[in-house]
Amino acid sequence: MSLQARLVAALAVPFPAARADDALEVLGSPGRRMLVQRREDETAVHALEDDPLRVGGETARFPAPWPRRFGTSTVAPDGSLAVFTGTHALRAVEPGGAVRWEVRHGCWYGACREMHRSFDEYAGERNHRYPERGSAGFSADGQLVWAHVRGPLPPGPLDGDTLDEWLVLDPRDGTVLARADARAAAAGSVHVPHPDPRQMGLSIGEGQDGSPLRWGRWDGRQLTMDDFGGRDLVLIGVSPSGGRLLTVTHDQDRLAVLDAEGGSVLAEIDAESAVARHPDTEPDNDEAEPYWDYGGGFLDETDVVTSTVESDEERGEGRHWLTDTSGARAPRRITYPVPVGGLPTALGDGTWCTTADDGATLQVWSRP
Numbered sequence: 001m002s003l004q005a006r007l008v009a010a011l012a013v014p015f016p017a018a019r020a021d022d023a024l025e026v027l028g029s030p031g032r033r034m035l036v037q038r039r040e041d042e043t044a045v046h047a048l049e050d051d052p053l054r055v056g057g058e059t060a061r062f063p064a065p066w067p068r069r070f071g072t073s074t075v076a077p078d079g080s081l082a083v084f085t086g087t088h089a090l091r092a093v094e095p096g097g098a099v100r101w102e103v104r105h106g107c108w109y110g111a112c113r114e115m116h117r118s119f120d121e122y123a124g125e126r127n128h129r130y131p132e133r134g135s136a137g138f139s140a141d142g143q144l145v146w147a148h149v150r151g152p153l154p155p156g157p158l159d160g161d162t163l164d165e166w167l168v169l170d171p172r173d174g175t176v177l178a179r180a181d182a183r184a185a186a187a188g189s190v191h192v193p194h195p196d197p198r199q200m201g202l203s204i205g206e207g208q209d210g211s212p213l214r215w216g217r218w219d220g221r222q223l224t225m226d227d228f229g230g231r232d233l234v235l236i237g238v239s240p241s242g243g244r245l246l247t248v249t250h251d252q253d254r255l256a257v258l259d260a261e262g263g264s265v266l267a268e269i270d271a272e273s274a275v276a277r278h279p280d281t282e283p284d285n286d287e288a289e290p291y292w293d294y295g296g297g298f299l300d301e302t303d304v305v306t307s308t309v310e311s312d313e314e315r316g317e318g319r320h321w322l323t324d325t326s327g328a329r330a331p332r333r334i335t336y337p338v339p340v341g342g343l344p345t346a347l348g349d350g351t352w353c354t355t356a357d358d359g360a361t362l363q364v365w366s367r368p
Helices: none
Strands: 002-004 006-012 024-027 034-038 042-049 052-064 073-077 082-085 091-092 099-104 134-139 143-148 164-169 178-181 187-195 199-205 213-218 223-226 233-238 244-249 256-259 265-270 303-308 320-325 332-335 341-346 351-356 363-368
Touching: 024 052, 034 073, 042 073, 042 082, 052 082, 082 134, 082 143, 082 341, 091 143, 143 199, 164 213, 178 213, 187 233, 187 265, 187 303, 187 341, 199 233, 213 233, 303 341
Parallel strands: 002 332, 134 187
Antiparallel strands: 006 363, 024 034, 034 042, 042 052, 073 082, 082 091, 091 099, 134 143, 143 164, 164 178, 187 199, 199 213, 213 223, 233 244, 244 256, 256 265, 303 320, 320 332, 341 351, 351 363
C-alpha cells in the first residue's frame, strides 16, 4: 500500500547546490525555523516564514574561520550566533565576523598530539587535510551550547587515555560549564536536540567500528551521560513530546524506538521483513535486501518518515516510507507528484522536506 504526499511548498534555495558546498539544514522549532547553508567560506541563514511557507529575508551571514572540510557549524535558534567546530578549536562568531569566544581542544587528526593555537599552524599540512571531526548543537532555548571535541582541553596534559569529550558551554562567553568523557573515538558526530533544553542527544560515528549513542542531561551543576547499554545506534530523531527517540542500528537493518528516559526499546521494525524489495530487483538476486537510511524523523508521536534510498539506488528510484512505530500498520511507500531527491527530513509539525533540481529547491510535504 502507498500514499501520495501533498506538496505544501516548493521554496527556491538562496544558494543552489552549484554555489553551496553542503546540504541544506532546516533548524529551529515550528514558527521560528531557519534555512541554513554552510558554504566554503561562510554559514548563511535565512528565516522561513509561515502562512504561506516561504523563504524570508536573509537573517545573517557568518564568515567561516576555516574551510568546510575542517569542521561543521550550527546556529542559535534566534540566528544571533554561529558556532564553528574545527580541527583544533570551537569558535563562536557573530553576524559580520566578530569572534565572541574560542575554546581550544586537542587536534582531531588522530596522529597529532599538539595543542594548536591557530588554523594556520596546520592549514598546509597534507596529513591534516581530512581530519576526523566533532560537532556542536544549541539547546532548544539557545541558552546552552553542547559540543563534542577531541580532548583534552588546556591546560590538561595530552594524556593518551583521553580521546573525546562532551562539553556544555555558556554561549555568552564560552565558559565550560561541564565536561564528560564521551568514551568514544569518533570519525564524526551529530547533535540531536531535545525539547527540554537541559537534554541533548549525541550520535557518534566511529566508521566501521560502531556508532555509540550518548544522551546528556544537565541539571545546572552536573552533566550526566547515558549510553543506553552501549548499543551501537544512530540517533535520527526525537518525538514532539520528547519522550521517544528514533534510532537506526549501525548495520541499518532495524529501526528502534527508545524511551528517552530509560532507553528501553518500545518498538523495532526490521527492514527485510517490513519493507518489500525494490520492484526493479532481479528475481534471482538474493542479496538485494532493503535496509534503512540514517535519515528521517518523527511526524507525530508514533508515525515517522523513513527511507531506503541507499539500498535502492542501484536498482532504481529511492523510496521513502511512512512508518507506524506502534505496529498497527506496515510501512507504506510515499509517492510524490513531482521528482524529489535525497533523504527525507522531518520538521516536527507533521511535515517533512526533500530537495529537488540538484538542490535548488526545498520541498515541504504533508500526509494527504
